[in-house]
Amino acid sequence: MKPQTNKTITIGGEKIAPGQDKLVYIGIDRLPTGTLIDIPIYVFNSKKPGPVILIQAGLHGDEINGIEIVRRMIYEKYFKIKKGTIIAVPILNVFGFIHFSRDLPDGKDVNRSFPGSKSGSLASRIAYHYTTAILPQIDFCIDLHTGGARRHNYPQIRYTLDDEKSEQLAAIFDAPFTFHSDLINKSFRKTAFRNGISTIVYEAGESMRFDDFSIQKGVQGILNILVHFGMSGPVFMEGSKTIYLQKRRWLRAPTAGMFIPKILNGTDVEKGQVIGIITDAFAHHYKELKSPMKGYVFCINHQAVVNQGDALFHLGSPS
Ligand SMILES: [Zn+2]
Numbered sequence: 001m002k003p004q005t006n007k008t009i010t011i012g013g014e015k016i017a018p019g020q021d022k023l024v025y026i027g028i029d030r031l032p033t034g035t036l037i038d039i040p041i042y043v044f045n046s047k048k049p050g051p052v053i054l055i056q057a058g059l060h061g062d063e064i065n066g067i068e069i070v071r072r073m074i075y076e077k078y079f080k081i082k083k084g085t086i087i088a089v090p091i092l093n094v095f096g097f098i099h100f101s102r103d104l105p106d107g108k109d110v111n112r113s114f115p116g117s118k119s120g121s122l123a124s125r126i127a128y129h130y131t132t133a134i135l136p137q138i139d140f141c142i143d144l145h146t147g148g149a150r151r152h153n154y155p156q157i158r159y160t161l162d163d164e165k166s167e168q169l170a171a172i173f174d175a176p177f178t179f180h181s182d183l184i185n186k187s188f189r190k191t192a193f194r195n196g197i198s199t200i201v202y203e204a205g206e207s208m209r210f211d212d213f214s215i216q217k218g219v220q221g222i223l224n225i226l227v228h229f230g231m232s233g234p235v236f237m238e239g240s241k242t243i244y245l246q247k248r249r250w251l252r253a254p255t256a257g258m259f260i261p262k263i264l265n266g267t268d269v270e271k272g273q274v275i276g277i278i279t280d281a282f283a284h285h286y287k288e289l290k291s292p293m294k295g296y297v298f299c300i301n302h303q304a305v306v307n308q309g310d311a312l313f314h315l316g317s318p319s
Pocket residue numbers: 059060063145146148
């Protein structure tokens with residue numbers, strides 16, 4: 001029997017044959033200066049057939065941990081795979097990346113603009129070109145994010161409840177925390193889901209800040225998936241066993257003031273335990289923030305000055 005060969009990938013008019021690695025581009029638009037803006041996409045197409053995995057970062061331009069995860073994996077040659085295909089997108093929202101922003105110059109969020117349209121807003125056009133070029137060619141996606149607006153997420157994977165494959169991928173990734181989250185309208189994940197493609201979302205760290213632990217856990221989780229599908233040999237496997245968070249709730253600021261967390265992100269807490277304080281600048285007022293549940297803190301707001309109602313801690317428990 002003749003050995004099966006992998007298929008050719010075509011992106012932006014470029015063909016990436018089996019056995020080829022190539023950096024290609026999807027052209028998007030020009031800056032007012034005339035400079036062409038395109039999305040760089042690195043394709044690693046091995047000779048043997050196997051899963052086609054999209055690993056994307058920077059859908060929000062200021063969420064840079066994922067960008068570093070992809071860069072580090074390219075640098076370490078982890079995408080020199082034995083079978084299948086990796087489509088690696090380090091910076092999806094190039095506009096946001098150069099402006100240190102989650103969004104585009106017009107304030108639109110690309111991750112609320114899928115599937116997009118050819119003649120819509122810039123966000124909608126990016127979503128359209130990206131979706132039509134990439135989605136038909138992939139089996140599943142790992143979407144790399146961080147907390148937004150100074151919120152620091154302890155490394156966690158989110159999967160889609162009615163999508164068994166995404167649940168399986170989440171288990172294989174084995175991040176410190178795992179839970180299911182609802183599909184957000186016009187998000188990449190929802191559009192992919194409607195096209196039969198499972199996505200898991202890795203959320204780790206906060207925007208505009210490198211967090212080495214989050215980066216390492218991301219690299220390790222992706223490697224866990226590559227090893228599981230026989231695309232890589234074992235590289236390093238830390239035996240971390242994910243904690244599933246079934247119940248989750250936010251603890252919000254009961255009053256405005258200066259917020260000082262008293263615990264580290266990722267730690268377990270007892271119900272009623274003091275996990276932070278809100279105080280004023282004159283040492284007149286002092287309010288203790290007590291955990292409303294026994295469980296784990298998996299997100300902390302690093303905003304020092306807060307308003308009443310601001311989300312400060314995200315807590316979860318396994319049951
Ligand atoms: Zn994000």
